[in-house]
Amino acid sequence: MSHNAFDLSGKVAIVTGASRGLGQQFGRALAAAGADLVITSRNPEDMTDFVAEIEAGGRRAVPLALDLRDESSITQFASAAIAAYGKIDILVNNAGCNVRKPALEVTWDDWNLVLDTNLRGTFFVAQAIGRHMVERGYGRIINIGSVTSVMGYAGLAPYCASRGGVKQLTMSLADDWGRHGVTVNCLAPGWFRTEQNKVLYENEQWVDYLKDRIPLRRPGQPGDLAGSVVFLASDASEYITGQTLLVDGGISTGATKATLDDV
Template identity: 40%
Template sequence: MSLFSLEGKIALVTGSGQGIGLALAEGLSEAGAHVVLNGRDKAKLERAREALAGAGRKASVAAFDVTDQKAVEAGIAAIETEIGPIDILINNAGMQKRAPITEFPVEGWHEVINTNLHSVFYVTQAVTKRMVPRKRGKIINIGSVMSELGRATIIPYTASKGAVKMMTRGLAAELGKYNIQANAIGPGYFATEINAALIADEAFSSWVSSRTPAGRWGETKELVGAAIFLSAPASDYVNGHLLMVDGGLTAVV
């Protein structure tokens, strides 16, 4: 369906060497987009690109650190010069650290905020200043159920994801007149490499299953539909929205 086609579009997905980012890149490429894989580990990105190319998909690699503003500006300029104008940006790069607030190291706070929040600003600024003159574009930020909910021992993460939600709304307010839509996806608990320890924790996994109406962890492929929708013409009148993909977790008490 043309409403959900991404043919001819270029999509940059940050943090797409593995996990959710890679799943989203795979999904967008299947919908026809040329995906640009981003992260700091170029070898990992190349392996992902090769796998996509082997499946007949269009993919490129742009390895740079999204927490370094100068590297971001140079990286975005290179993509636009060497590959083409970025039509879709998915700000997915993120991290998590856990500790009680009374013991949380200050350097850990800065690391989480730099990765989860500052990077979204840096990349979005570099991309949108090129989108605005073209008067088209899609920005998709990866929030979390923690954009709406609090949980002990992850205060920096919750703060960063709450800020991402409000940044998304601010972008919608500012960029809508340029035919640029800014939305966010709020994943619930998903089975990824970085959650391996939690998945292996029987008590925690049991809590996730009991707390989520779907009764289980999510699979990364289940985020793809939301990403395609928010990247495609189907969402041209959707702006400033946080779409929860959480098995119903935030809908119930």
Template identity: 40%
Template sequence: MTTTKGLFDLTGRTALVTGSSRGLGNSMARGLAEAGAAIILNGSNPDRLTASAGELRAEGHTVHEALFDVTDEAAITAAFENLDRQGIAVDILVNNAGIQLRKPMVDLATEEWRRVIETNLTSAFVIGREAAKRMIPRGQGKIVNIGSLMSDVARATIAPYTVSKGGIKMLTKAMTAEWAEKGIQANAIGPGYMVTDMNQALIDNPAFDTWVKGRTPSRRWGRPDELIGAVVFLSAPASNYVNGQIIHVDGGMLAVL
């Protein structure tokens, strides 16, 4: 039986967070580290990854680096095999890496569509599969997929992103259907509009900024560190009987018309 004190303790666990050299992924990685987990940072830019890892190590955290592009299946497989050789077991996987593309569907090239789907959705399947192969024999594991408001609703000009994030919601349910009995809890987080580099152009657009603040009951953009509570909960013993869910951290946007 887990004590109340231990419900959110990640000591002794190792978490791989994709796309964690900056942005939301980096914030969630830091939160997991502060809860006691060793962290595997991931990115495709070696300089940025090394710098981010150095910052976390300077704060006293245990940090490993996994340099790979989440759309490169061979590189993903090699990264997991490298972790195996080092005796590093992934107890927690946060599928965070993603990109955005804004363009009307009639102007969207098929290759542009594929790039967003491969980065946001297919990567979560491939990395989730490789993690689960190793979690299943151990009889435990946590997978947290990062969805979006667009896991449930749509906006014009972001069709491939919307489809990919809707797919993340259903991928999470598919993981639950196959892996829950193996001791793996798969859930998702749906961030609202967050202050990130990817959203900076929208933040700087007065009309869009006004729309976000007017549409969100909290009347503001979210901060990356406001995802930490949800990711720690879904990675910790506190969520051992939570499976197949998506928690929206959106300031109440989806709750109102």
């Protein structure tokens, strides 16, 4: 390649769920690579400091309200995002939620909350922005999954179901829209500390247990996702679609001790 294929200068990227955590890390990485941003939260005021941070780095950031469980909110957000810049090149479908309970305690409403947000919401945001990308003949959609897209964990039944669905949805959309120049991939983080799971990381015994199962012997750090999201958003990945990229330190290998020397 005669140019920097990872350069996102002149590109516009949406990052949903950018009021905290991994959403902000994705936004920082894309802005550092040259992209201007549309960032979303149910309450845009929660992103005031993040907008200032991105703008201090020389990029633009437009904060918009988005509730993934509200069809009209998705429609309004999509129209406002496209109007803000006149185009959208990249969508990072990050917003989501979790309910952490033993399977026998999961309620009907728990299930609907997680699946309606993580799976249905991901689809309809992708559809709303994908329609614009198909018309333009260009787009990069990155659905954020999880190591639970490929592995099951006790206490996370609705979440695992939703993230497994995101992986399958990604392949379907890739097949639908590839002919229109739109790639669709799934970025699946492993165990990263977030607001949703921070209580686990306050337990040193649990952290030691987790590290023992990860071949790289540590949980993920925020910067571990930067290169992957930029790669999937950039021209460097133009012939990659329908794939799930696990950034998990190797925990999805199974991390089972097979010899006594490992114990």
